[in-house]
Amino acid sequence: MKAWQLERLGGALSLNDIPIPEPRAGGVVVRIEASSLMSYLKAYVEGKLPIYNAPQRTFVPGGNGVGVVHSVGRGIWHLKPGQRVVLSSHFVAQENVQDPAQILIGVTANGPIAQQVQADWGDGTLAEYALFPASAVTPAADLSQLDATQLAVSMRHIVPYGGLLRGRLAAGETLIVSGATGAYGTAAVIVALAMGAGRIIAVGRNEAALEAIAAVGHGRVVPIQSTGDVEADVAKIRAAADGGAHMAFDMVGNARDPNMTLAALRSLARGGRLVLMGTMTAPLPIPYTEVMLNGWEIIGQFMYPRDAYRRLLDLIRSGQLDMNAIRPRTYPLSALPEAMNAATQTGNFECIVMRHEG
CATH class of the missing domain: 3.40.50.720 (NAD(P)-binding Rossmann-like Domain)
Structure with a gap:
């Protein structure tokens, strides 16, 4: 597959051919159709945001996305290949403890335990396929009125x-x-x-x-x-x-x-x-x-609870949430540098969306 990889914050960003990830326990491999771009991704990639902590290896950056389940690992019972889903970069460790670590997949982790979580789930959505923990994947059925580009705008909401x-x-x-x-x-x-x-x-x-x-x-x-x-x-x-x-x-x-x-x-x-x-x-x-x-x-409040995406999709299904108010501006995956520049200047009624062709 094609994937953008960043060697480190402030390091080289390159579009590479790498293997499609294999599913593993608790994980879901998704063929990405579209992903929304953070407005600050250019500054992030250039290492100009010191509060962010990236994986300690070459990794795929990227935040939320939309795609179709490609394969699932052991211990996944509800998600099936062929299902349309949305991916959330916000992931909270699943142990039943008082203060579970949380990360933004493909973006940042704060604290030693969160960095251990990030070591397991380090790659984001700026690739043709992504391996995500199942709890960060939400089925998006019965939304045929929205194509992947429109649905990717839900990251803004x-x-x-x-x-x-x-x-x-x-x-x-x-x-x-x-x-x-x-x-x-x-x-x-x-x-x-x-x-x-x-x-x-x-x-x-x-x-x-x-x-x-x-x-x-x-x-x-x-x-x-x-x-x-x-x-x-x-x-x-x-x-x-x-x-x-x-x-x-x-x-x-x-x-x-x-x-x-x-x-x-x-x-x-x-x-x-x-x-x-x-x-x-x-x-x-x-x-x-x-x-x-x-x-x-x-x-x-930091980010949103795990069930928030499911509830947001219900607002879309019911017609309560106007998905036409914020307009997507699309770029092909290969044009990430151009899209990052555009994201720094988009208006409040626009969202940069990468269209993946994998």
């Missing part, structure tokens, strides 16, 4: 879906999405609409992007342009939320100050929840007394 599930978003509630003009922030708005949010306050800095996001909500999305002034922004958000929101979802990207996040927190109604899934480079100063008096919850 699954990450914020994990945060919305963790925050217990309920139908009819008012939600603040902070950082709504980013790729995952926009997807959070789309997923929250599918989950039945009654009103979504989309907060960001780009006015034109906010108006485009509001258009997908058909009256249920209210755009609020952030000024960076916490008090002024809180006043605007609270007015839009009729006094306060039930939940806030924070997906700010590489924020150098905490102001947008603090505005979201302080716009919550009593008993409201704030879920943190963004990337902030500054400390978050928590207003202790305000949090205590208002009974606010502050919840950190």
Whole structure:
């Protein structure tokens, strides 16, 4: 098969002919049809993201994907050759322990035990075939209306879906999405609409992007342009939320100050929840007394639970989740360098997808 291999972060990336992986216990070999590209893959490959820890060997990078089961290893009972599936790079060790290690397959692992997991499951989806642990493979039956390229875009939805599930978003509630003009922030708005949010306050800095996001909500999305002034922004958000929101979802990207996040927190109604899934480079100063008096919850969330992809696919099957809002831009597997460059500049309503021809 053809596979992109990276010798190390910052090392050579090359398209090679290597053997199709053999199935092994607990594993599933999938013929990849399409895979979604991370916006930061170019910086990752070039070794410019020091918080990421790649496998200590030449490996196949790549995140989530879509394909057809090719073969299965021992101890696999439900997945069968020929089934259409989605692959999740997020894998959690299956032992029944308090704090199981977790990794992003083909991307990173943090901590010594996670690095042992990564040694077993090091290769991602930028190849014609991939060997994945069965618990990271979800059947995608009854979705014939979506081709592999369209289904690969679900990677953009699954990450914020994990945060919305963790925050217990309920139908009819008012939600603040902070950082709504980013790729995952926009997807959070789309997923929250599918989950039945009654009103979504989309907060960001780009006015034109906010108006485009509001258009997908058909009256249920209210755009609020952030000024960076916490008090002024809180006043605007609270007015839009009729006094306060039930939940806030924070997906700010590489924020150098905490102001947008603090505005979201302080716009919550009593008993409201704030879920943190963004990337902030500054400390978050928590207003202790305000949090205590208002009974606010502050919840950190990394990725999504194992059953999230199955539940997301149910939202697609039922017609609740609009899979046309985010548009795929496709590249053949051989054009990975060009696609990585494009991914650094895609808009929040676009997703780079690699089409595999193997």
